[in-house]
Amino acid sequence: MSNLYFDSNSNAFELPGARPHYIPDRPGQVDHIFLDLVLNIPKQRFSGTCQIQLTPVRAGITQLQLDAMQLNIKGVEVNNQPQAFHADGETLTIELSDPTSPETPLVLKIDYSVKQPRRGLYFVAPTEAEPDKPTQVWTQGEDEDSRFWFPCFDYPGQLATSEIRVRVPQDFLAISNGELLSRQEEGEEAIYHWKQAQVHPTYLMTLAVGRFAEIRDEWHGKPITYYVERDRVDDGKRTMGKTPRMVEFFSNAFGYDYPYPKYAQVCVADFIFGGMENTSTTLLTDRCLLDERAAIDNERSESLVAHELAHQWFGDLLVIEHWSQAWIKEGMASYAEVLWTEYEYGHDAGAYYLLQEARSYLDEDKRRYRRPIVTNVYREPIELYDRHLYEKGACVYHMLRCELGEALFFKAIAHFVNQNAHATVGTVDLLRAISEATGRNLQGLFDQYVFRGGHPDFEVSYSWDKEGNIAKVTVKQTQAKEGNTLYDRNLFDLNVPIAFGYEDDTAQRFNLHLCEPEQTFYFGLPQKPSYVTFDVGNTVLKTLKLKYPLPNLIAQLTQDDDPISRIYAAEALAKEGSLQAVEALTKALKCEPFWGVRVEIAGQLSKINLDQAFDGLLAGLQDENSRVRRAVVNGLAKVKTRASYKAVKSILKQGDASYLVEAAAAKALGVIAAKLPDGKPKPKKAIARLKTVLDTKAGWNEVVRLGAIAGLSQFKTEVTALDLILDYTDVRVPQSLRLGAIRALGTVSTGQSPADVERALTRLEQLAREDFFLTQRSVVVALKSMETSGAIAILQGIAEQATDGRIVRVAEEAIEAVEKTLGTDKAVTGLRRELEKMKKLNRDLLSRLEALEAKSAKS
Numbered sequence: 038m039s040n041l042y043f044d045s046n047s048n049a050f051e052l053p054g055a056r057p058h059y060i061p062d063r064p065g066q067v068d069h070i071f072l073d074l075v076l077n078i079p080k081q082r083f084s085g086t087c088q089i090q091l092t093p094v095r096a097g098i099t100q101l102q103l104d105a106m107q108l109n110i111k112g113v114e115v116n117n118q119p120q121a122f123h124a125d126g127e128t129l130t131i132e133l134s135d136p137t138s139p140e141t142p143l144v145l146k147i148d149y150s151v152k153q154p155r156r157g158l159y160f161v162a163p164t165e166a167e168p169d170k171p172t173q174v175w176t177q178g179e180d181e182d183s184r185f186w187f188p189c190f191d192y193p194g195q196l197a198t199s200e201i202r203v204r205v206p207q208d209f210l211a212i213s214n215g216e217l218l219s220r221q222e223e224g225e226e227a228i229y230h231w232k233q234a235q236v237h238p239t240y241l242m243t244l245a246v247g248r249f250a251e252i253r254d255e256w257h258g259k260p261i262t263y264y265v266e267r268d269r270v271d272d273g274k275r276t277m278g279k280t281p282r283m284v285e286f287f288s289n290a291f292g293y294d295y296p297y298p299k300y301a302q303v304c305v306a307d308f309i310f311g312g313m314e315n316t317s318t319t320l321l322t323d324r325c326l327l328d329e330r331a332a333i334d335n336e337r338s339e340s341l342v343a344h345e346l347a348h349q350w351f352g353d354l355l356v357i358e359h360w361s362q363a364w365i366k367e368g369m370a371s372y373a374e375v376l377w378t379e380y381e382y383g384h385d386a387g388a389y390y391l392l393q394e395a396r397s398y399l400d401e402d403k404r405r406y407r408r409p410i411v412t413n414v415y416r417e418p419i420e421l422y423d424r425h426l427y428e429k430g431a432c433v434y435h436m437l438r439c440e441l442g443e444a445l446f447f448k449a450i451a452h453f454v455n456q457n458a459h460a461t462v463g464t465v466d467l468l469r470a471i472s473e474a475t476g477r478n479l480q481g482l483f484d485q486y487v488f489r490g491g492h493p494d495f496e497v498s499y500s501w502d503k504e505g506n507i508a509k510v511t512v513k514q515t516q517a518k519e520g521n522t523l524y525d526r527n528l529f530d531l532n533v534p535i536a537f538g539y540e541d542d543t544a545q546r547f548n549l550h551l552c553e554p555e556q557t558f559y560f561g562l563p564q565k566p567s568y569v570t571f572d573v574g575n576t577v578l579k580t581l582k583l584k585y586p587l588p589n590l591i592a593q594l595t596q597d598d599d600p601i602s603r604i605y606a607a608e609a610l611a612k613e614g615s616l617q618a619v620e621a622l623t624k625a626l627k628c629e630p631f632w633g634v635r636v637e638i639a640g641q642l643s644k645i646n647l648d649q650a651f652d653g654l655l656a657g658l659q660d661e662n663s664r665v666r667r668a669v670v671n672g673l674a675k676v677k678t679r680a681s682y683k684a685v686k687s688i689l690k691q692g693d694a695s696y697l698v699e700a701a702a703a704k705a706l707g708v709i710a711a712k713l714p715d716g717k718p719k720p721k722k723a724i725a726r727l728k729t730v731l732d733t734k735a736g737w738n739e740v741v742r743l744g745a746i747a748g749l750s751q752f753k754t755e756v757t758a759l760d761l762i763l764d765y766t767d768v769r770v771p772q773s774l775r776l777g778a779i780r781a782l783g784t785v786s787t788g789q790s791p792a793d794v795e796r797a798l799t800r801l802e803q804l805a806r807e808d809f810f811l812t813q814r815s816v817v818v819a820l821k822s823m824e825t826s827g828a829i830a831i832l833q834g835i836a837e838q839a840t841d842g843r844i845v846r847v848a849e850e851a852i853e854a855v856e857k858t859l860g861t862d863k864a865v866t867g868l869r870r871e872l873e874k875m876k877k878l879n880r881d882l883l884s885r886l887e888a889l890e891a892k893s894a895k896s
Contacts, residue, residue, distance in 0.1 A: 050408035052849060054416045060194050060359050064101055065093035067197040068142070070239070072187055075204045076174060076246065081160040084150035087187045090197075091145060093137035101145070104184035104191040105129035107155065114146040129188050147188050155808065155840060157185025158244070161306050166768040171266050173247035175305045175320055177313055178240035180360060180418040189239045194358050194461055196236035204228050205246050212245045212264060214316045216298045233316060235297065236459055238356055243315035245303040256281040256295065264303040265326065272326040276338050277302050279381075283346050286380055287373065291350045292451020293458065300349065302342070307772075309810040311341050314348030314370070321345065324738055324773065331737045333663055334697045339381075340374040340390075347373030350454060358461035360418035364410045364487070365467060367422070368430020375431060385600045388575060389633035391435055392601055395578055398429040399492070405850070407490040411464055417842030425490075432578040433486050439576035440482065441475055449474040485529055486578065491516065493529040493551075497571045498584035508537060508560040510549075510569065517554040528552065534573040537566035538596060546573060568593035568606075575601040583609040591621045595628075603629070604637045611641035619645055623653030632662040639665060643672030651676055655684060663695035670698060674705035679717065682709045689730065696737055700744030703730050707748025720755050723748075728761060739774040746774070750781035753788030763800060776815045779804055783819030783828075798827045805835050813844045821851035828855050 067089060074085035091101075110124040113131050121132040131145065151158070161173040176186060184191040201213045207227045215233030222228075233242075250270050254261040261280050265273035280302065288294045297317035308322040325338040351373075352366035371394060379387025401424035410425050410433070438446040453462075453470035464487060471479055486492070494516040500509045517527045530552040537560065538544040545566075549558060568589050571581065583590065583605055590613070593606035607625070610618040619642070626638045635657070642654045654676070657669035670688065673681040688702040710723035730745040746765060752758035762785055765778035779801070786797040797819075805816045817835060820828040829852055836848040 048406040050406040050412070051414050052416060052846065055414050058361070058413045058415065061192060063094065063190070063195065064098050065091045065137070067091055067190055067195045069198045069200070070189065070242070071200040073202045078160065078172060078174060078206065081162070082150065082152040083158070087147045087149065089145040089189070091143045093139055093141065093143065096137060096139050098137040099133050101131040101133065103129045103131070103188045104181070105188040106184045107151070108188060109150045109152070110188070111148040111150065115143055149188065151186065154185055157182040159307065171247060171306050173245070173305055175245045175303070175308070176243050177309060177320070178242060178315070179313060180240065183239040183242060191239050193238045193240060193356055193360065196238055196356060196459070196461065198236055199233045199242050200231065201242070201244055202228060202230040203244060203246070208248055209246050210249045210251065210264065212301055212303055212318055214241070214243060214318050235316070237316040237353060241314070241316045241353060243318050243320065245305060245318070245320060247305070249303065254281055256284045259295065260299040262299065262301045264301065266323070269304070269323070269326055272328055273304065275329070275332055276325060276327045277342055279339065280342060280346065283343055283377060286377065287347055287350065290376060290447065291454050292447065293350060293354070293454045295349065296354050296458070297349065300346070307809070312345040314345045314352055316353045317349070319345040328737050330694070331696055333695050340378070343374050343377040344370045354459060355454060355457050356461045358463045359413070360421060361411055361413040362463045363421055364426050364430035365462060365464065367426045368434055371427045371431035372434040375435065385631045385633060388601055391432070392575065392604070394428040394431045398424045398432065399580060401425065402491070409489050410487045419842050420846055429578065436482060436486065436577060437471070437479065439574060440479065441471070441477060445475045481530065489526065491527070492578050492580070493531065494580045495571070496582045496584065499569045499589065501565050503565065506562055506564065508562055508566065508569070509557065510535065510560070511555065511557045512549065512551055513555045514551065528554065531577055533571070533577060536570040536573045537562055538568045538570065539564065540567050568597055570597055570599055570602045573599060575599070581605055585609065587613060587615070587617060594621060594625055600631050600634050603634050607634070607638050607641045611644050614645050616647065616649060619647055619649045619653060623649070623656070626653060626657050632665055635660060635662070635665045636668040639668040639672045643675040651678070651680065658684065663693070663698055666693065667695065667698045667701045670701040670705050674708040677709050677712045679713065682706065682713065682718065685709065686726070689726070696740045699734070700740045703727060703741060703744030704747040707751040711751035711753070720752055721757065724752060724755060724757050724761070731761070731765070739771050739777070742774050743777040746777045746781050750784040753785055756789065756793055759785050759789055759793055759797065763796070766800060766804065776811055779812065779815040780818045783822035787822065787824050794825055795827070798825065798831065802831050805831055810841060810844070813839060814847065817844065817847050817851050821854050823855065824858050826859060
């Protein structure tokens with residue numbers, strides 16, 4: 038139903054089966070949860086008791102229903118008295134022998150066990166294929182997976198204190214929420230007892246067990262600890278060492294000191310997310326750990342650390358009242374990445390980071406679906422965890438900051454945090470806090486950007502009337518419907534700053550009130566401006582096309598103080614595409630002071646089909662910043678000439694200080710060689726070079742070899758490339774490289790012979806049976822890019838059998854994508870063929886079964 042909000046994107050967020058979700062009724066207030074567990078790590082099972090102290094809110098309740106997925110419930114007591122119960126694998130129903138009385142607490146004690154849990158609590162161990170994998174146990178509760186490892190009222194609105202006591206082998210550490218009350222040794226085992234004294238929801242309860250090294254730090258006397266495998270201590274310090282400074286920064290920014298007795302970060306293997314902000318104890322993927330060389334490109338790890346830390350305020354101290362409100366925490370944690378980047382690396386770096394956040398959301402809005410940030414219509418809460426929630430949410434917080442100004446924005450945030458600490462919040466509470474702290478009513482902004490989908494698409498043109506010294510600026514909202522005389526919900530009503538810059542480095546600033554499909558403004562100015570900056574400071578989430586005279590764009594690129602404005606000028610110059618534009622971009626690539634703008638200039642030069650553009654781009658390979666060099670390599674991949682091939686081959690041969698530059702070069706080599714019109718170099722020669730990379734470039738997170746796999750995937754008619762990629766889907770291949778090979782199977786198969794496409798499909802069908810989340814996701818990505826109805830059949834099987842809602846959703850979206858690629862007729866015909874194959878297989882199996890039964894009867 039997303040097209041009710043905007044007609045410009047027909048893809049629906051709400052898939053069949055979506056329905057409105059509300060905060061559930063509650064029988065009472067959960068005051069405390071106490072888990073007493075014994076882990077059997079070799080057999081991947083555990084047992085124990087869960088005690089829940091519950092204060093009923095009303096009289097006469099005779100039945101309690103708890104979430105308990107796939108738990109073996111052995112017995113239930115209430116106030117030490119055995120109770121009748123029923124467990125159906127999803128819900129534990131307790132029949133109370135005595136009806137409840139208001140404010141008379143109940144203590145529920147549930148004896149249970151779990152064998153090889155599928156979700157919630159994960160056992161990681163070495164295997165024959167992966168003998169070096171560490172032995173670990175860790176939990177993941179968000180969204181509603183805590184019910185898979187202990188019985189609970191599993192929704193965010195129930196806040197309680199918690200306690201976890203766990204028995205593990207003595208050489209293991211066990212880390213959980215809150216403070217460590219005790220560690221006792223009994224024989225060859227150790228018993229850890231942790232207590233979380235501040236209230237929090239069930240999805241933030243955690244446990245992590247492993248043979249970790251503990252790295253100790255502190256902030257104002259509070260322990261700041263990092264846990265990594267024992268051979269990764271230096272990487273742990275390198276990756277998380279800024280945490281105390283971050284704690285100080287966010288304590289000041291949010292106007293509330295870090296609220297818990299300690300902050301731990303535990304890096305675990307096979308983690309299905311980047312990180313999870315469990316109260317006082319964040320879990321991080323061990324893929325974030327940086328070696329010395331990887332630290333050159335430290336783009337995501339530091340941001341990940343900042344993001345999860347910010348959640349200790351937004352998400353843990355302030356808990357969302359319902360999943361539909363998750364943007365409050367995820368949007369702010371994402372914006373905290375921007376705030377930290379700005380603080381640590383300067384204004385320009387922060388502004389550029391925010392632009393990347395906006396682009397990430399805009400890409401999802403364009404290619405996937407459009408939805409309001411706040412919606413309660415979904416199938417599973419995890420579906421909400423998308424780029425609308427994170428990146429668009431971050432952009433909305435930035436708009437609030439620009440609308441209120443620095444002082445009032447941070448005053449409002451501090452008021453919001455202090456007013457709602459250790460309680461649940463919704464969007465209305467944020468609006469109320471802003472109003473109380475600043476006197477501003479920002480309901481209109483929320484109505485446009487939070488409670489409905491979309492954003493304005495601005496097209497801005499400028500001209501100068503030298504007779505009257507008048508600047509004419511016309512602004513169109515191109516997303517609006519033409520000829521609609523009624524109130525158009527596609528229109529935005531915004532105040533946007535504009536500035537006119539002069540050669541003497543001065544500027545005049547004005548505000549535009551934009552509320553119509555097309556508006557023209559006239560400005561009497563003392564002299565002709567050199568450049569025009571629309572939306573000074575990038576204050577609103579939008580797309581923007583500039584239609585300015587070439588001299589003004591060149592001046593904007595070289596003179597404007599705003600890095601985002603310079604980027605918009607570079608984009609407009611590339612569209613203009615003249616030799617003069619190329620010369621301006623080439624010069625700017627050498628002289629531009631900020632690396633982020635140089636990255637963008639490299640990308641724009643690669644779009645211009647002129648020899649001079651290639652020459653200008655090539656000079657960027659000498660840039661001191663690895664991110665710029667990588668952008669140049671990515672740009673060379675788009676040029677697809679023998680000269681560009683030679684350039685990227687040289688990088689692979691000579692190497693680069695940056696893993697990611699080498700990875701980009703490996704991919705670019707394949708992209709270029711697969712598309713060169715004269716077939717030189719021959720594909721076999723390029724494939725052999727990429728095989729050499731695979732044989733010799735193992736390293737951090739396998740990023741360079743992943744680049745080679747991506748390069749191989751471009752040889753869509755070469756069976757040698759397919760064979761190599763198939764080899765790297767073997768279970769003995771390092772996980773990250775294997776996952777990349779699985780994803781590449783889809784791309785490389787699109788030009789292969791029918792028999793080889795069938796080989797790829799057969800392998801993907803085998804891989805689809807693996808239950809590891811990241812493997813399933815990679816299989817879906819591969820199938821989505823295939824152009825055969827056989828992919829649809831496998832995807833349908835995944836969608837029907839997967840237990841994880843995220844996998845179900847992406848599989849269903851992939852089915853739609855493949856059907857769209859094939860066209861309805863081909864898809865239906867192909868499915869009929871697949872159905873006939875399955876029928877024949879069933880007939881053959883039935884015949885064999887009947888033959889076996891006949892033999893059995895004779896014997």
